[in-house]
Amino acid sequence: MEQWNNLKELINQGNTDQAIEQLDQLLGEGSNTGGKDTLYYLRGNAYRKKGDWQQALNNYQSAIDLNPESPAIQARAMLMDILNFFHKDMYNQ
Template sequence: MEQIENLKELINQGDVDTAIEQLNQLLLDTSVENEKDILYYLRGNAYRKKGDWKQALDNYQYAIDLNPDSPAVQARKMAIDILNFYHKDMYNQ
């Protein structure tokens, strides 16, 4: 899907708000059912880049729920490791 490559590029370039907006629209589209795990994974990446760790973890979890072999598994683990290292008090909010 060419849109996925475009979204990856937006995220890599730091245009995460545009990427999130487009991902939100795509996730409402029933014709992309087979790729929803990838879309959630990308949205998780976009939120992570924004520094919104909760949204990132939630989106990674949605991707994992849809596809247990998703790259979100590794991304979520990495995000949790980072949070455990840098934000020990974040879990106490």
């Protein structure tokens, strides 16, 4: 979908707030039920790039709930590994 590519590009360029705003609008419309998991996945990517780990995990989980085969599974696992590493590292200081 053209719109998804535009959103991916915004996220890649670091325009995360603009991407999140557009994703919020698309998710709020409710008419786009097909592919909603992709919208949550993209929003998770935007929050991850922004450094908002909790929102990223929440959005990845929403994508997984809608589509158990979503690429959000790998993204969420990767983020959990990163967070677990950071937390373990904090204890060793």
